[in-house]
Amino acid sequence: MEHWRAVIKVTFVGAGSIEFTRNVVTDLCSYPEFRGELHLSLYDISAERLAHAERLAARISAQSGAQATVTASLDRRAALDGARYVINEVQVGGYDATRADFDIPARYGVRQTIGDTLGIGGIFRGLRTIPVTTALAADMYEVCPDAYLLSYSNPMAMLPWAVYAGTPFTRVFGLCHSVRDTQAFLTELVGADPGRVRFVTAGFNHQAFVLRFEQDGKSLYPQLADIIDRSPELQRRVRVEIYRRFGYFPTESSEHSAEYVPWFMRHDDQVRQFRIFVGDYLARSEENLRDLAALQRDLASDAPLDLTPENELASQFIQAAETGRERELHVNVRNGGLIANLPDDCCVEVPCLVGAGGARPLAVGALPPQLAALNRTFLNVVELTVAAALEESREHVYQAALLDPNTAATLTTAQTVAMCDELFEAHRDLLPAFAR
Numbered sequence: 378m379e380h381w382r383a384v385i386k387v388t389f390v391g392a393g394s395i396e397f398t399r400n401v402v403t404d405l406c407s408y409p410e411f412r413g414e415l416h417l418s419l420y421d422i423s424a425e426r427l428a429h430a431e432r433l434a435a436r437i438s439a440q441s442g443a444q445a446t447v448t449a450s451l452d453r454r455a456a457l458d459g460a461r462y463v464i465n466e467v468q469v470g471g472y473d474a475t476r477a478d479f480d481i482p483a484r485y486g487v488r489q490t491i492g493d494t495l496g497i498g499g500i501f502r503g504l505r506t507i508p509v510t511t512a513l514a515a516d517m518y519e520v521c522p523d524a525y526l527l528s529y530s531n532p533m534a535m536l537p538w539a540v541y542a543g544t545p546f547t548r549v550f551g552l553c554h555s556v557r558d559t560q561a562f563l564t565e566l567v568g569a570d571p572g573r574v575r576f577v578t579a580g581f582n583h584q585a586f587v588l589r590f591e592q593d594g595k596s597l598y599p600q601l602a603d604i605i606d607r608s609p610e611l612q613r614r615v616r617v618e619i620y621r622r623f624g625y626f627p628t629e630s631s632e633h634s635a636e637y638v639p640w641f642m643r644h645d646d647q648v649r650q651f652r653i654f655v656g657d658y659l660a661r662s663e664e665n666l667r668d669l670a671a672l673q674r675d676l677a678s679d680a681p682l683d684l685t686p687e688n689e690l691a692s693q694f695i696q697a698a699e700t701g702r703e704r705e706l707h708v709n710v711r712n713g714g715l716i717a718n719l720p721d722d723c724c725v726e727v728p729c730l731v732g733a734g735g736a737r738p739l740a741v742g743a744l745p746p747q748l749a750a751l752n753r754t755f756l757n758v759v760e761l762t763v764a765a766a767l768e769e770s771r772e773h774v775y776q777a778a779l780l781d782p783n784t785a786a787t788l789t790t791a792q793t794v795a796m797c798d799e800l801f802e803a804h805r806d807l808l809p810a811f812a813r
Contacts, residue, residue, distance in 0.1 A: 385414050385699060388460040388524075390453070390513055391467035392419035393426025395433065395669050397529050397691075401464060402434050403684050404692030406443035410700060415445035420456035427451065432676050440681055453516060460521040464691050465513060465528040465536075469505040470807045472662050477803040478502065479659055485796045487787050488642040490632045491658040493531040494583045495755060497784055500762050500777050501800050503532045505807045507539040507766035514546040525698070525736070527552055527691045533582035533709050534759045538724040541711050543767045550736060551709030552690040553582050556726065559628040563590060567600045579716055579741040582709045582726045583633050584755050586625040586748050588741065601626070615641060615651045623747050628726075632657045637755060639786035694731050703732030710738050717743040723756055754782055769811035771801075 387405065392398050398419070405415055417434050421427040431449040438445040450456040457463060468475075478498035479489055492498025510530065517524055526549040528536055533551045540549045560576050563569075569592045577589040590597045605611045605621070612618070615631035619638070627634055635641045635653045642648065648655065675682060690706055697704040708729040712719055715727045715738055729738045744752065757780045765773035778784050778793050788796065805813050 384416075385411060385462075385695070386416040386418055386460045387462045387464065387695065388418040388420060388456050388521075389430070390420050390456070390463060390465050391530070392430040392434075392449070393421040393423050394466040394468060395430065395672060396665065397464070397466040397689070398430050399433060399437070399672070400687040400689045401691050402437050403441070404686050404689050405695065406437050406441040406445060407684075407686045408692075408696055411443065411445075411696075413444040415443060417445050417447045418456045418460060419447070419449040420451070420453050422451070424451060429673060429676070433672070436676060436682055437684060441684060453513070454520050457516055457520045457524075460517075460524045462691070462695050463513070463517060463521070463524050463526050465510065465526060465530050467506065467509055467530050469502075469509055470804065472666065474502075474505065474804060474807060475658065475662055477800065479656060481799045481803060482784075482796055483656075485788060485792055487784055487796070488636075488648070488655045489658075489783075490636050490642075490654060490656070492636070493658060494533065494633065495637045495758050495783075496781055497778055497796065497800070499532045499535075500758065500774065500781070501804060503535045503759075503762045504766055504774065504809070504812055505804060506530060506532070506536060507543075507763065508809050510536045511539055511543045511767075514540040514544040514549065518544060518546040522546070524548065525550060525694070527694055528709075529553075529691070532759070532762075533726075534724050534755070535763050537709050537711070538722070538759070538763050539766060542722065542763065547711075549710070550694070550729070551582060551724065551726075552694070552706070553709065553726070554690065555583060555628045555630070555633075556585060556707040557690070559587065559626070563587065563597075563601065563626060566604060567597050569597055577728070577741060578628060578707065579725065579727045580628070580744065580748065581752050581755050581759075582724070583629040584637055584752060585628040585707075585726045586623075586744070587628065588625060588744070590626070613650060613652055615653065618651065623751060625745065625748060636783050638751075639782040642783050643786045694736070697731040698733075698735065701733030703730055705729065706731055708736065708738060715740045716749075718746070718749045719744070719752060719756070723760065765812075766809070769809065771811060774801075774812065 419430050434447045482497045528551045537549045537551045574592045615635045616627050620626045709726045712725045758777050761773045761777035
């Protein structure tokens with residue numbers, strides 16, 4: 378067992394994924410109660426990216442006066458040893474794999490916007506990422522069984538499910554900004570007081586819904602509906618169209634939401650009407666690569682870094698758990714009755730109280746039937762992809778793709794299978810043996 382002066386060991390897995398590392402480290406180093414108490418342990422499979430992350434974390438600690446211990450290792454178990462929190466931010470295959478996820482389906486006529494959660498891109502990202510994540514969780518069960526695994530990696534609805542279904546480790550919480558950002562957007566849109574507005578939001582990650590939106594006990598949904606009815610611009614958003622058809626506002630952006638359902642991506646007029654940015658994630662990934670290059674230049678100079686705290690969810694989770702100052706966050710966990718009309722084994726996104734007693738997800742009851750029905754079309758793809766990875770079934774991969782709403786709206790069965798075969802070959806070196 379390692380012995381460090383610091384008492385709060387936080388391990389970053391995939392630490393070379395600079396955005397989350399920079400944001401969470403900046404937040405943690407900004408908390409005065411953590412001064413001199415942090416051990417930031419960094420792990421990555423790339424020695425170059427790991428060295429870059431180590432320089433970054435050390436600079437943030439020094440500039441903020443946090444007096445953190447910073448270590449880096451290419452040995453995952455060594456990096457995990459003694460951790461209280463493990464932050465998963467891996468992206469298996471990086472930009473090149475993402476490029477294949479977009480380019481091959483595009484040749485078949487399948488359009489995607491983000492491709493990291495559902496759809497053909499989400500399926501193959503899941504197949505690449507599930508084995509890495511379950512291996513991480515298995516290591517944690519042996520090396521730091523009482524730690525929390527705080528996972529940012531997508532596909533979020535698949536990865537925690539694979540952990541608790543495929544390993545003995547259960548302390549896994551998926552974290553995503555979409556609920557928080559949507560609640561802030563709605564509050565601002567209707568001019569509500571952030572201190573008085575109350576929400577209940579639940580569903581699947583990237584397809585949760587605002588079930589209650591109230592101020593002083595009065596629903597703000599009529600006000601929202603009036604604002605949308607008077608705004609042709611708002612009506613040209615996919616998420617607003619879903620709200621108008623299903624009665625509850627979805628938490629995910631229009632870019633994501635468009636590729637989870639069968640009604641938009643297949644039709645040129647809908648892509649134009651709802652201003653859908655096909656290939657959006659490729660542009661974002663290329664921007665991230667430019668940001669990384671800029672940060673490397675900043676680290677090579679002596680100029681101070683921009684250390685604006687970002688209030689990352691992992692940082693808030695750690696602060697609440699360590700200080701006992703209770704906070705409500707939204708997490709992705711095993712359902713187990715939290716949402717009454719979705720299967721117990723699936724991974725749902727629900728409110729969670731984090732504080733001195735740890736993390737306590739809150740039951741929200743049954744979803745309105747139309748929302749549960751929409752979630753089930755999402756669940757079909759997620760469940761089959763998790764089953765494919767854990768049961769090593771190539772047939773389940775084809776079946777997940779055949780049941781994907783966007784793919785099914787675009788391709789025949791034979792075209793879908795052929796597209797999967799091309800993706801199997803393209804990702805051959807990144808996939809488990811059954812999928813090669």
